[in-house]
Amino acid sequence: MLIAFYRILRFAGQNFWRNIWLSLVTVTILTLSLISVSALSIISTLSNEALSRLEEKINISVYLKPTLKLAEIDSFKKQIEALPDLKSVNLINADEALKSFKERYQNNPLIAESLLAIGSNPLGSSLTIKVSSDQGYQKILDELESDKFKAYIQEARFDDYRRVISTVNDLTGKLKRIGYGVSLVFVLIALLVVFNTIRLNIYTHREEIGIMRLVGATSWFIRAPLMVESIFYAALATAICALIFYPALSALQPYVSSFFDGFDFNLINYYNERWFIFWPALFVGCSLLSILASTVAMRKYLKI
Amino acid sequence: MPLIEFRNVSKYYPGNIVAVKDITLIIEEGEFVSIVGQSGTGKTTLVRLLIAEEPLSEGRILVAGWDITNIHTNEVPILRKQIGVVFQDFKLLPTKTVFENVAFALEVSNADKNRIQSIVPQLLKIVGLQEKAERFPHELSGGEQQRVVIARALAHRPKILVADEPTGNLDSINTKEIVELLKKINEFGTTVILVTHNKDTVNELKRRVIMIDQGRVQSDHQKGRYLLK
Numbered sequence: 001m002l003i004a005f006y007r008i009l010r011f012a013g014q015n016f017w018r019n020i021w022l023s024l025v026t027v028t029i030l031t032l033s034l035i036s037v038s039a040l041s042i043i044s045t046l047s048n049e050a051l052s053r054l055e056e057k058i059n060i061s062v063y064l065k066p067t068l069k070l071a072e073i074d075s076f077k078k079q080i081e082a083l084p085d086l087k088s089v090n091l092i093n094a095d096e097a098l099k100s101f102k103e104r105y106q107n108n109p110l111i112a113e114s115l116l117a118i119g120s121n122p123l124g125s126s127l128t129i130k131v132s133s134d135q136g137y138q139k140i141l142d143e144l145e146s147d148k149f150k151a152y153i154q155e156a157r158f159d160d161y162r163r164v165i166s167t168v169n170d171l172t173g174k175l176k177r178i179g180y181g182v183s184l185v186f187v188l189i190a191l192l193v194v195f196n197t198i199r200l201n202i203y204t205h206r207e208e209i210g211i212m213r214l215v216g217a218t219s220w221f222i223r224a225p226l227m228v229e230s231i232f233y234a235a236l237a238t239a240i241c242a243l244i245f246y247p248a249l250s251a252l253q254p255y256v257s258s259f260f261d262g263f264d265f266n267l268i269n270y271y272n273e274r275w276f277i278f279w280p281a282l283f284v285g286c287s288l289l290s291i292l293a294s295t296v297a298m299r300k301y302l303k304i
Numbered sequence: 305m306p307l308i309e310f311r312n313v314s315k316y317y318p319g320n321i322v323a324v325k326d327i328t329l330i331i332e333e334g335e336f337v338s339i340v341g342q343s344g345t346g347k348t349t350l351v352r353l354l355i356a357e358e359p360l361s362e363g364r365i366l367v368a369g370w371d372i373t374n375i376h377t378n379e380v381p382i383l384r385k386q387i388g389v390v391f392q393d394f395k396l397l398p399t400k401t402v403f404e405n406v407a408f409a410l411e412v413s414n415a416d417k418n419r420i421q422s423i424v425p426q427l428l429k430i431v432g433l434q435e436k437a438e439r440f441p442h443e444l445s446g447g448e449q450q451r452v453v454i455a456r457a458l459a460h461r462p463k464i465l466v467a468d469e470p471t472g473n474l475d476s477i478n479t480k481e482i483v484e485l486l487k488k489i490n491e492f493g494t495t496v497i498l499v500t501h502n503k504d505t506v507n508e509l510k511r512r513v514i515m516i517d518q519g520r521v522q523s524d525h526q527k528g529r530y531l532l533k
């Protein structure tokens with residue numbers, strides 16, 4: 001059994017080397033297919049990430065009058081919390097607001113100076129409200145406009161990222177569609193190329209295959225090297241794809257960082273955490289594609 | 305039980321071509337049978353039917369009692385190990401040495417290294433090429449090349465050796481050598497079926513001769529001669 005395995009590997013290796021140019025073309029096209037599928041994966045990772053971060057950002061900030069007493073703030077918060085459809089209500093008190101303000105502008109001497117000049121804390125407390133449904137925001141905003149809250153609120157601001165989200169959605173949707181199209185084209189070409197490579201290998205080895213059949217080699221023994229060869233193409237293509245993939249991620253990371261301004265999202269980490277799903281999936285997918293094409297070629301051209 | 309039995313075997317190719325028509329034959333173990341006949345009369349077809357290279361259209365074929373008429377693809381390798389085949393065009397692998405060409409037949413059916421190392425020299429000795437084991441096919445004469453093919457055909461110690469015009473491309477001296485070799489193999493107990501055009505060969509053999517004409521058995525003589533019509 002082991003010796004048969006070794007011989008099959010050797011025959012497969014010979015197939016690979018004897019038509020080296022053809023083998024290279026095959027590996028190249030498989031690699032291109034894998035790269036386009038990987039790119040598709042990156043696009044959808046980024047878009048999912050961006051969308052969920054943007055959704056996270058949608059909120060209503062309610063700035064309270066700085067003159068309010070603590071008890072008043074508390075009662076206001078309770079009233080807000082009683083409203084329907086809320087996801088969360090966060091209180092940022094005046095001290096915290098000042099602290100984060102200072103932190104944000106710590107490099108700006110002018111602001112630091114002005115703060116000193118004012119002396120006391122000019123900022124009031126604020127509430128950040130998140131609503132569980134998209135439609136809920138307008139209701140809350142209407143509610144906040146009503147008279148019973150007038151005494152508390154200095155300003156209510158709705159940070160509406162829904163326009164941005166739909167823009168991002170449109171853009172990534174388009175990119176994904178292009179990605180699917182390109183991948184599909186590459187996969188189809190790859191199918192044809194692998195089919196043709198195996199066909200040519202059968203042709204190159206027709207004498208050998210003929211002899212094998214005459215001396216009683218099983219059809220399994222004749223097919224196995226071609227199968228192994230197809231899997232070998234897939235393995236090589238996956239390896240090359242990986243060699244291109246990680247440098248590409250590194251090159252992409254600065255743009256990703258600036259896009260995800262403030263959040264730290266690291267593409268390389270993202271894929272490193274998932275390599276044991278990502279790469280086997282690519283390899284198995286690529287192998288299946290390659291085996292499918294070579295099986296069809298064998299059906300057609302290997303008369304055994 | 306006869307070793308080979310053809311029962312009313314016919315083979316038609318598409319386009320109303322009758323290659324073999326209603327042939328009934330019995331070949332016993334240990335026989336040396338020559339099959340002769342004009343070109344295109346169905347001799348090669350008969351061989352291809354016997355080794356299950358082609359399905360038959362009518363009739364039955366039995367090999368050592370095994371009905372191979374509707375043989376399954378998976379069973380063909382088992383049959384091929386019982387029947388060694390030699391064709392006119394030598395079909396050696398040009399990139400392999402004599403030794404490797406013979407070893408190839410064993411390699412593709414899971415023989416281990418030790419067995420290959422012990423069997424191949426024996427086979428080369430039978431065909432008288434043990435000295436030339438490391439040569440490549442293009443470094444051999446036509447007759448020597450054909451002897452390598454015969455050695456390879458014997459690799460699985462088949463019960464039957466079928467040679468379809470093995471001397472077709474050879475001169476008379478080489479032809480004689482090949483025929484002598486086939487006789488020797490026959491003496492070892494292997495049943496030999498020789499398809500040939502060569503009148504002298506058949507006449508000198510003085511063994512059974514089956515004459516095929518237009519796909520039918522025209523004559524079948526135990527100590528035959530190649531009688532031309």
Ligand SMILES: Nc1ncnc2c1ncn2[C@@H]1O[C@H](COP(=O)(O)OP(=O)(O)OP(=O)(O)O)[C@@H](O)[C@H]1O
Pocket residue numbers: 317318321322323341342343344345346347348349350
């Ligand atoms: N694959 C095929 N398809 C169609 N016709 C075929 C095929 N193989 C053989 N034939 C026809 O069958 C007939 C018998 O051919 P076969 O090769 O058996 O003759 P043969 O006796 O071996 O001839 P030769 O002495 O020239 O080798 C011929 O008429 C040939 O044209």
Ligand SMILES: [Mg+2]
Pocket residue numbers: 347348349468
């Ligand atoms: Mg013929």
